[in-house]
Amino acid sequence: MWRRVASVSHLFSHSKSTKFNQGGSTFKIWETITSESEIPTPSKGSPFITFVLGGPGSGKGTQCAKIVEAFGFTHISAGDLLRREIASGSAYGSVILSTIREGKIVPSQVTVQLIQKEMESSDNYKFLIDGFPRSEENRKAFEQTIGTEPDVVLFFDCPEQEMVKRVLNRNQGRVDDNIDTIKKRLEIFDELNWPVINYYSQRGKLHKINAVGTVDEIFEKVRPIFAPLSK
Ligand SMILES: Nc1ncnc2c1ncn2[C@@H]1O[C@H](COP(=O)(O)OP(=O)(O)O)[C@@H](O)[C@H]1O
Numbered sequence: 001m002w003r004r005v006a007s008v009s010h011l012f013s014h015s016k017s018t019k020f021n022q023g024g025s026t027f028k029i030w031e032t033i034t035s036e037s038e039i040p041t042p043s044k045g046s047p048f049i050t051f052v053l054g055g056p057g058s059g060k061g062t063q064c065a066k067i068v069e070a071f072g073f074t075h076i077s078a079g080d081l082l083r084r085e086i087a088s089g090s091a092y093g094s095v096i097l098s099t100i101r102e103g104k105i106v107p108s109q110v111t112v113q114l115i116q117k118e119m120e121s122s123d124n125y126k127f128l129i130d131g132f133p134r135s136e137e138n139r140k141a142f143e144q145t146i147g148t149e150p151d152v153v154l155f156f157d158c159p160e161q162e163m164v165k166r167v168l169n170r171n172q173g174r175v176d177d178n179i180d181t182i183k184k185r186l187e188i189f190d191e192l193n194w195p196v197i198n199y200y201s202q203r204g205k206l207h208k209i210n211a212v213g214t215v216d217e218i219f220e221k222v223r224p225i226f227a228p229l230s231k
């Protein structure tokens with residue numbers, strides 16, 4: 001079991017918006033991306049954290065379900081937590097809903113606090129954090145609040161055309177699964193996610209996976225990454 005001692009209940013009351021400052025650069029430095037990083041050995045005294053990155057419809061959630069089944073992780077989907085917050089009628093629900101509908105990113109303080117609550121209430125120590133961090137602001141807020149970096153970062157690399165096709169066929173009644181919002185989400189992904197991908201690539205933590213193929217074919221590329229872990 002993993003529990004963090006410090007409280008972050010101050011986050012909402014002290015939260016302030018932070019402007020993204022990417023300077024227009026997209027950091028598409030493929031040469032630095034490795035898929036052969038060694039994964040550290042997990043220990044039950046500290047959390048073992050995997051971030052799962054990829055554009056909308058790249059198959060993050062689908063592959064997370066397979067990883068949970070095979071390797072016993074707890075799946076924390078940032079998008080699911082935000083949708084749950086909307087459905088619960090929380091004070092932040094309407095802001096979260098309009099942000100998601102516009103294809104934008106919810107302020108990091110909100111998302112990180114929801115993730116932290118999930119981690120703290122889990123008896124597991126192996127976490128898959130899906131759809132997070134989506135920006136450098138997300139990444140830094142997690143590090144500052146949780147006080148740790150991920151052990152492994154997966155990046156599902158999928159062509160835009162394929163992502164659009166999958167999202168339009170997803171059929172889960174999501175407010176952001178329509179062509180207008182998808183276009184905005186892809187633009188924001190391109191602008192804000194690449195710096196995060198580049199950051200973890202440089203730190204030797206990134207595993208880039210070609211996300212085209214059947215679900216099982218893709219999982220066979222994921223499996224060896226976690227093979228050193230037992231369930
Ligand atoms: N390899 C795949 N090939 C075709 N469709 C897929 C594949 N993986 C997932 N899907 C489908 O594409 C849609 C998006 O997948 P999902 O896992 O929700 O992606 P993400 O979480 O990255 O947005 C879902 O309807 C899912 O069933």
Ligand SMILES: Nc1ccn([C@H]2C[C@H](O)[C@@H](COP(=O)(O)OP(=O)(O)O)O2)c(=O)n1
Pocket residue numbers: 054055056057060061077078079080082100103104105106107111130131132133134138176185
């Ligand atoms: N770190 C995050 C994750 C999701 N969100 C918001 C914005 C995203 O477009 C929506 C949906 O995210 P989700 O991960 O469920 O979306 P996909 O599975 O990639 O299609 O939630 C966010 O603001 N910050």
Ligand SMILES: [Mg+2]
Pocket residue numbers: 060061077079131
């Ligand atoms: Mg998803």
